Amino acid sequence: MIIPEIKKMSTVEHLQAMEELWDALCHEEHEIESPAWHEEILDKRKKKIESGKAEFxxxxxxxxxTRQ
Structure with a gap:
């Protein structure tokens, strides 16, 4: 599939394609490694929650x- 074809797709078709891609990724044999900064962000958020400073x-x- 090429970009012009993707741009012609409807929203429903975009979502279906994304679901198929996620499904294919979930069945990959090798695991994708998350970048180190992901863990750093999660650690900061966890500490904020544990300290009681997190706002939900x-x-x-x-x-x-987000509409504003």
């Missing part, structure tokens, strides 16, 4: 913030 919002609040 609902998905609806998030949607409202």
């Amino acid at each position: 919002i609902s998905i609806e609040e998030l949607k409202t913030k």
Whole structure:
């Protein structure tokens, strides 16, 4: 599949293609290694939660913030 073909796809077709790609990746025999910075971010977030400094919002609040 090439870029012009992808651009012609509908949203539903885009989502179906993405699902097929994720499914194919899930069945790969080799594991994809996450970059080191992923672990660093997760560690920072975990520490923030454990210290009680993390703030949580609902998905609806998030949607409202992203629309602004």
